[in-house]
Structure formats: structure tokens, C-alpha cells
Amino acid sequence: MRLQQILRDASKFRAVFDFGARDIAHWFPGHMAKGLKQMKANLKKVDCILEIHDARIPFSGRNPLFQESLDVRPHLLVLNKMDLADPSSKQRVLKQLGGKGAENVLFTDCLRQRDENVKKIVPLVMELIESRPRFHREEDTNYCLMVIGVPNVGKSSLINALRRTNLKKGRASKVGGEPGITRAVLSKIQVCERPAIFLFDTPGVLSPKIESIETGMKLALCGTILDHLVGEDIIADYLLYSLNRLGKFSYVDRYDLEEPCDDIQHVLKRIAVKLGKTQRVKAITGVGDITVIMPNYTAAAYDFIRTFRKGQLGRVTLD
Incomplete structure (x- = not known):
């Protein structure tokens, strides 16, 4: 789409998102509180922290409760799902994170069979560990890492990628497309033989109080909060x-719209028609019953959101 048309269309769009009286769901079920407690109890056995976060939201949603853990152990921030994030934002993100004490940052795509950045993790971790004394662990020849992060950012995928890269072995952690797959701090999982490195997988833990509705919507859009707690209709509208x-208009061609649109009902109607997600409904009128073709807005919203999460609407960085 030509630049002039993009600039012309931009004037038609909402400058801010109206949340109305909505409040984001604070999703902090019992297994999260239990998991956080177990994580703190196991810190004395850990040499380095791997914090995994979604590269599309590099600032939003990073749990402040992890901070005390990050302060007492070497820390590597892995921004996963980089294949879904806008590559042009990478340098800006690195610059901002460097000013927040997160200089050790790596971008990964753990679903790729061969991701060169996954190969860098073990050398980086060993460099970080050797830069500090190993209190109470001087005699232990094995190394132990802890993987932490909010739900559904790819922690288990990273573990499996490390095993695939360093041990040539298959998955050890269950992977799923929804938050809440890992519900407890598991036993040690080996991810490297030379040096011998093990790690603890942990459940995704959100902050008990998300700092703003805007942050909550970004978390929901990236799938870190269960959709039904927020509502797929509002998630789809926030996506649009x-x-x-951000000037990402690939949805226009994908769903056969005439032009970019700011009306979610119109967009969902077009999606439903294109996908054949319609239903016949009888309506009573003054001249008798008639059959009306109604779009299935819920199914359309579901497709719109899932298509974004697969990266099929373009590479997007929300922060």
C-alpha cells in the first residue's frame, strides 16, 4: 500500500482505544502463587536466571515480582517469538532495555529447528555465571538454571530447543498454545552435557495486579491471559x-476488505462471510417469518485473533 494512502487512511483511525468501564481480569490462580513460592525456595540451588518474555511486548507484562530473584543471581533476558515481532524495533528495544539494567538480552525463535541465537545461550550463561562467585555451590560441578516468565511466552519451547541443540534429544516439557500448561516447578531437566547444565521449568506467573488496562490488553492479545477472561470481542477490537x-494493513487483503477500516463489527462481518461462518436465523416481521443470514461474530473474532498470533497479519511489536 502506497505511503500517501497510508497517511490518508491514518486520519480515519482512532487515536486512543476507548476501554469504557471495562477492567482487565487479574489472573493469578492458586498454582501461580504456589509456583512463585516454589521458585523462591529453589533459588539457592540456581546459578543463573533465564527470564523469557514475548518479543512483541518486550516491556509490557514483565513481572515485577521476579525482580528480587533477578537481583541475587546472574540474569539473561530472552525475548522469544522474534519471528512474530517487527524486526525494525529490535535496536530501539535493546536501547531501552539497556537503560533498565537488562543489558544481557537475546532474541530467539525457539520453534525453528536451528536458531543460531539458541546456540548462544549456553556460552552466554557460562560467561555470566563465571563473572560472579558461586556461593554455597563451589564444589558442585553441575550448573543449574531457572526459567521464569509470564504465561505462554515459550518457556517450555526454549527448554526443548536447548535440549535439541545441545543434547540432540526431543522435548522434555509440554508445550501448548494457551497459558497455564506448566503448573508446578518441575524436577531438574538436563539441557547440556558439556558443561553439565540442568534447569528448572516453572509455571508462568503474572503480576497479581496488572499495572494498566493497556498493558493487560497487550498481554491478552499475545495470549498470556485466557481469552474468555477478557472477551474475544474486546481483544479483536484492540487488535484492529x-x-x-502501527500501519499494518495486511488484514485488508487477507479478508477481502475494500480498504483499512476502524469498525470492528464491519471487519468481523467481512471475516465471517469470507470464512463461511454464517448462520440462518428466522425473524418475525409484520408480513410473516423470513430467514436472515447472520454472521457469526464470535467465530470471526476467534479467527482474527489466532491469525495475528500465528504472524499471518504481519510482524508486529506492540510496545
């Missing part, structure tokens, strides 16, 4: 707002 704000 975000794509228009």
Missing part, C-alpha cells in the same frame, strides 16, 4: 486498533 495505529 493496534494494527491500524
